[in-house]
Amino acid sequence: LHLSLRRQRQMCIRDSCAHALRGHRGSVTCAAASGGLAATGAEDGAIRLWDCASGAAAGSLGGHVDAVLALAFDDGGALLSCSADGTAKVWPAAAVAAGGGAGATLRGHGGAVSGGCFAHGDGGADATAVVTASRDGDVRCWRPADGAALGAARSPHGAGEALRGCAARRCARGARYGGDCAALVATCGGTTARIFALGAGGALADAAQPLAGHAHAVEAVAFGPDAATRAVDAAAYAKLSLADGAAARRSVVVATCARDGEARVWRCLLYTSDAADEGLGVDLGGRRII
Numbered sequence: 001l002h003l004s005l006r007r008q009r010q011m012c013i014r015d016s017c018a019h020a021l022r023g024h025r026g027s028v029t030c031a032a033a034s035g036g037l038a039a040t041g042a043e044d045g046a047i048r049l050w051d052c053a054s055g056a057a058a059g060s061l062g063g064h065v066d067a068v069l070a071l072a073f074d075d076g077g078a079l080l081s082c083s084a085d086g087t088a089k090v091w092p093a094a095a096v097a098a099g100g101g102a103g104a105t106l107r108g109h110g111g112a113v114s115g116g117c118f119a120h121g122d123g124g125a126d127a128t129a130v131v132t133a134s135r136d137g138d139v140r141c142w143r144p145a146d147g148a149a150l151g152a153a154r155s156p157h158g159a160g161e162a163l164r165g166c167a168a169r170r171c172a173r174g175a176r177y178g179g180d181c182a183a184l185v186a187t188c189g190g191t192t193a194r195i196f197a198l199g200a201g202g203a204l205a206d207a208a209q210p211l212a213g214h215a216h217a218v219e220a221v222a223f224g225p226d227a228a229t230r231a232v233d234a235a236a237y238a239k240l241s242l243a244d245g246a247a248a249r250r251s252v253v254v255a256t257c258a259r260d261g262e263a264r265v266w267r268c269l270l271y272t273s274d275a276a277d278e279g280l281g282v283d284l285g286g287r288r289i290i
Contacts, residue, residue: 019055023048026067034073037096041068047081047091049099059099061091066112070165074118074127078144079103082113088132090144104147111136115165118144119183119198128182129202133163139187141202150202157189157210164188169223169252171197181207184270186254188218193256195268208268216260224253224265 026043033039037058038050047061047068066085073079077093081103088106095101106113112135118127119141129150130142137160141150157163165188171181181197184207188194193211196204252270257263 019050021048021050021055023057029067029069030071032071032073032079034077034079037077039071039073039079039096041071041081043067045083045085047071047079049096061089061095061100061103063089063103063105069112070115072117074144075120076127078118078127080116080118080130082116082132084112086111086113086134088113088116088130088142090130090142090147104145106130106132106140106142106147106149108140108149108152109134109136109138111162114163117166117168117185119168119185120170121182121200128200129198131166131168131185131198133166133187133189135162135164137161137163137189139163139166139185139196139204141198141204143202151199151204153196153204156187156194156196156204157192161190164218165220167222168198184223184252186221186223188221188256191216191218191258193218193221193254193266195252195254195270207270211254211256211264211266211268213264214256214258214260214262216258218256218258220257222255224255 021040024042024044024046028040028042030041031038033052036052038052039047041047045064045066045068049058049060051058064083064085066083068081068083070082077096079091079096080088082088086109089103091103095103113132114135116130116132119129119131121128127144130144132140137155139153139156143150167186168183171183182200183198185196185198186193191214195208197207198204252268254266254268
């Protein structure tokens with residue numbers, strides 16, 4: 001099921017700017033914030049840190065040799081940076097708090113790293129993995145502590161389809177999607193988005209059918225909050241007609257935006273790949289979820 005949000009003329013309410021953050025030598029391409037700290041990345045390859053309350057510079061992180069394309073903070077204060085130089089870096093919380101320091105470099109993609117996120121397991125404070133999406137078409141998983149490669153999904157959106165971003169959320173407690181699920185990962189590439197189950201060892205397995213419907217490139221994907229997930233209609237579950245003893249189904253809400261001028265909100269039912277479920281397909285409002 002999806003809700004399509006088309007461009008509409010809206011009233012614009014203007015707020016005053018609290019701070020103008022200046023210091024980059026090129027166009028600022030991305031930003032992220034955590035607590036009282038903001039990070040910005042730019043075409044000059046630099047990452048700059050700022051105090052949100054005062055707008056004062058709080059340090060910088062160097063090492064990329066091309067544009068920084070995406071930034072993401074972990075719950076504990078670590079920072080992930082993704083670059084057009086084909087690498088990503090994980091900056092530990094201590095280095096970020098100190099306003100400078102060394103980070104682990106994630107190497108292996110054959111193209112610009114366009115997006116990344118920290119993936120957390122159920123109940124864990126520390127990230128289970130770092131996930132990166134690249135214009136080489138691949139999704140890769142890495143161990144946050146040292147940048148060791150864990151697993152990869154090769155060209156999940158089709159050969160030659162560059163990936164533009166990714167997002168992650170915790171698995172529901174006790175959920176199993178194609179094996180033990182450490183987290184759910186969503187990626188966007190071409191005109192579709194996909195949802196994967198991230199296993200404890202870094203393996204990625206399909207958790208739902210591709211989300212297809214946009215007429216142009218999907219630029220970003222995000223998971224909805226738990227409250228939105230819990231709001232999935234009970235009637236949708238009733239349509240599953242599951243065999244006795246089958247595991248409880250879970251659902252997620254995913255949002256996408258694309259160059260076709262639309263944003264879409266998808267309500268997706270996910271279920272296990274237990275033997276009893278093989279071959280089961282469910283028709284929900286014209287969408288096939290299997």
